[in-house]
Amino acid sequence: MGYVLRTNNLSKRYGNQAVVNDLNMNIRSGDIYGFLGQNGAGKTTTLRMILGLIKPTAGEIELFGESLSGGRARAMERIGAIIEYPGFYLNLSAVENLEVHRRLMGMGNKEIMEEVLAMVGLLDARNQKVKNYSLGMKQRLGIARALLHHPELLVLDEPTNGLDPSGIKEIRQLFRDLARQRGITFIISSHLLSEVEQLATRVGIIHRGWLLEEIDYDTLQRKTRNYLEVMVDDDKKAAYVLEQKLGVSDYRIAGPGIVHLYDYLEQSDKVNLTLISHGVGVKQILLSGDSLEDYFLRLTGGESHA
Amino acid sequence: MLNVIYAELLKLRHSKIRWLVLLGALPANLVTLGAFLPRVTPDGTSAAIDIQDMFYRQGMFLIMMGPAIFALITAYIFAREYQERTINQLFSYPVSRVNILMAKLAVVFLQIVMTTVLSCASVFIVVFLMLLNNKVDVHMIWTGLKTNALICILSFGTIPVAAAVSMVGKNVIPTAVLGVFTTIVTVIGEIGHGRQNIMFPWLTPFWPVRDLAQGIADNDGPNPFAVPALSILSITFLAGLLYSIVYYSKHDVHSGS
Numbered sequence: 200m201g202y203v204l205r206t207n208n209l210s211k212r213y214g215n216q217a218v219v220n221d222l223n224m225n226i227r228s229g230d231i232y233g234f235l236g237q238n239g240a241g242k243t244t245t246l247r248m249i250l251g252l253i254k255p256t257a258g259e260i261e262l263f264g265e266s267l268s269g270g271r272a273r274a275m276e277r278i279g280a281i282i283e284y285p286g287f288y289l290n291l292s293a294v295e296n297l298e299v300h301r302r303l304m305g306m307g308n309k310e311i312m313e314e315v316l317a318m319v320g321l322l323d324a325r326n327q328k329v330k331n332y333s334l335g336m337k338q339r340l341g342i343a344r345a346l347l348h349h350p351e352l353l354v355l356d357e358p359t360n361g362l363d364p365s366g367i368k369e370i371r372q373l374f375r376d377l378a379r380q381r382g383i384t385f386i387i388s389s390h391l392l393s394e395v396e397q398l399a400t401r402v403g404i405i406h407r408g409w410l411l412e413e414i415d416y417d418t419l420q421r422k423t424r425n426y427l428e429v430m431v432d433d434d435k436k437a438a439y440v441l442e443q444k445l446g447v448s449d450y451r452i453a454g455p456g457i458v459h460l461y462d463y464l465e466q467s468d469k470v471n472l473t474l475i476s477h478g479v480g481v482k483q484i485l486l487s488g489d490s491l492e493d494y495f496l497r498l499t500g501g502e503s504h505a
Numbered sequence: 506m507l508n509v510i511y512a513e514l515l516k517l518r519h520s521k522i523r524w525l526v527l528l529g530a531l532p533a534n535l536v537t538l539g540a541f542l543p544r545v546t547p548d549g550t551s552a553a554i555d556i557q558d559m560f561y562r563q564g565m566f567l568i569m570m571g572p573a574i575f576a577l578i579t580a581y582i583f584a585r586e587y588q589e590r591t592i593n594q595l596f597s598y599p600v601s602r603v604n605i606l607m608a609k610l611a612v613v614f615l616q617i618v619m620t621t622v623l624s625c626a627s628v629f630i631v632v633f634l635m636l637l638n639n640k641v642d643v644h645m646i647w648t649g650l651k652t653n654a655l656i657c658i659l660s661f662g663t664i665p666v667a668a669a670v671s672m673v674g675k676n677v678i679p680t681a682v683l684g685v686f687t688t689i690v691t692v693i694g695e696i697g698h699g700r701q702n703i704m705f706p707w708l709t710p711f712w713p714v715r716d717l718a719q720g721i722a723d724n725d726g727p728n729p730f731a732v733p734a735l736s737i738l739s740i741t742f743l744a745g746l747l748y749s750i751v752y753y754s755k756h757d758v759h760s761g762s
Contacts, residue, residue: 254755
């Protein structure tokens with residue numbers, strides 16, 4: 200699978216203050232990339248550099264296999280974006296705002312405007328001036344604008360800001376459908392773990408300008424799921440009993456005398472009884488594990504607003 | 506490029522720009538109508554309506570209002586992108602920042618032309634009525650039109666400075682202050698009627714208007730300060746444009762900017 204976006208040691212400094220440090224981001228085609236970090240971690244600065252709004256102090260950005268410095272215009276034709284806040288010309292209606300976008304993107308097809316407005320549920324309000332829109336409506340219009348030119352990559356900075364819970368659910372579903380049906384790649388930045396958890400297929404965790412981890416969501420889930428920590432006198436014998444007598448295959452020996460068991464989470468008594476009845480000494484059984492939040496906290500050294 | 510200019514024009518739909526244009530044009534029209542006041546020649550006969558006088562009054566007032574009105578129009582076109590936070594989107598298009606700047610300047614020029622044309626409305630009406638009576642001095646109309654064309658071009662000379670102030674200030678206020686300040690200087694300069702006053706770049710458009718007054722006032726030949734004034738205006742234009750190009754194409758767009 201090809202890479203849509205790669206950064207190589209991307210850095211941004213303001214005087215002595217480093218905002219983004221040697222960031223190496225790898226986003227594959229079709230990914231819904233959750234870019235997770237606290238407020239001020241460097242998410243928006245990174246996204247701004249990707250869009251050419253801020254010039255990096257060092258490093259490179261490669262979009263669609265081409266360096267951003269050499270082929271910015273070509274890359275921007277294939278990207279849709281909302282950065283921080285969807286800004287609009289308030290004196291214009293939704294359709295007129297999209298018309299401005301259509302012109303600046305050099306697009307011919309006018310009909311697409313109504314199609315995207317219908318997609319985000321704004322068709323009935325299309326002739327209303329944007330100054331009368333709520334923040335949620337502006338956010339939807341921002342998404343419509345980002346989709347108008349059939350982008351291959353959508354860069355969305357906190358896209359559910361201002362949306363009510365049902366709106367968040369609808370937009371989330373829209374993103375999933377777009378990823379599935381049109382193969383659009385997403386970068387969605389958020390400081391909300393729940394947001395990333397429900398959408399992302401890949402997660403990048405940024406903290407104080409450093410990309411701490413970039414990981415597939417499935418792997419992350421494996422790392423953060425709950426397990427029974429069984430402390431025994433003989434881990435090999437315990438593994439044999441678990442496999443033969445309880446039919447367990449989802450376990451791992453985490454250390455000498457420590458078995459992590461990912462099944463039977465609600466039946467620790469049965470595990471205990473089975474092990475003891477087959478001659479394995481059980482010292483302790485604990486329900487343990489990391490939630491995504493614990494995992495995030497551990498990575499960021501205990502600081503969290505996420 | 507045409508698409509970019511069209512998009513820039515589209516942004517002004519339903520905006521306050523049309524009121525600014527009218528505000529710039531209206532006083533010139535009102536003052537021009539002063540030419541209809543009854544007048545007598547030194548020999549006691551009634552004086553006819555004087556097109557030259559009308560163009561002169563129109564030009565005078567357009568130049569008085571121009572610095573403030575054109576600065577405000579420029580500020581609105583540039584600073585609103587920062588104030589309405591559309592700059593993030595604007596700079597994410599596959600269009601170079603320099604092209605965006607040029608399109609914006611072109612739109613400002615169009616607004617200057619529109620203000621100038623509207624400020625001539627009452628002169629045009631009078632000319633039309635005179636045409637019906639075959640009493641038109643075609644040479645004077647041509648001179649008036651040339652004067653207004655020069656006003657447009659010379660007024661545009663200081664626009665890059667207003668654009669630079671708008672993009673650095675990211676707000677309408679600094680440019681409005683510049684506009685008010687230059688208008689005050691312009692009014693004082695026009696009242697003084699001195700030939701050298703045109704060397705102040707915002708007063709250079711006064712040069713063709715003052716020349717139009719040949720025959721009305723006691724002027725003594727072509728203005729010797731025209732060449733230095735045009736040189737100063739050209740330097741102002743180029744310096745403002747160069748700074749705007751460098752700033753617009755290089756500056757980082759941050760949160761809230």
